[in-house]
Amino acid sequence: MIPKSKLCKECGEVKEKSEFYRTTTGLSTYCKLCNTAMTKAWQKANPDKVRQQKKVDYRRPNVVKSEPNLVKSEKVAKSSRKGDRRSGKSAEQAKYG
Numbered sequence: 001m002i003p004k005s006k007l008c009k010e011c012g013e014v015k016e017k018s019e020f021y022r023t024t025t026g027l028s029t030y031c032k033l034c035n036t037a038m039t040k041a042w043q044k045a046n047p048d049k050v051r052q053q054k055k056v057d058y059r060r061p062n063v064v065k066s067e068p069n070l071v072k073s074e075k076v077a078k079s080s081r082k083g084d085r086r087s088g089k090s091a092e093q094a095k096y097g
Helices: 032-045 047-055 070-081 091-096
Strands: 005-007 014-016 020-023 026-031
Touching: 020 032, 026 032, 032 047
Parallel strands: none
Antiparallel strands: 005 014, 020 026
C-alpha cells in the first residue's frame, strides 16, 4: 500500500503528496509553502548571491545576461578563422591563394 500523505520536516504537518515538489529522488522534504518561505528568507538574507545568480544565464553557460551578443560575436570570429574547408587551406592561405 502506497501512502498518500507525507510529513513536512519544517512545519511538522502531514500533507498530501501533491503539496510537495517532485525531485529526482522522489518528493521534497519540505512542503511547497515551507519551501517557498525558506527560499524567500534565504534570498532576503543573501541579496548579493541572488544578484550574482540572476546575472548568469544557466541555459547558455559562460554568458552574462547583460552581454547577450558575446557568444554570437565569438561564433562569428571562429567561423571566419576556419578558412576554406574544401581545399584544406587556412583562412590566411585562402585569402592570398
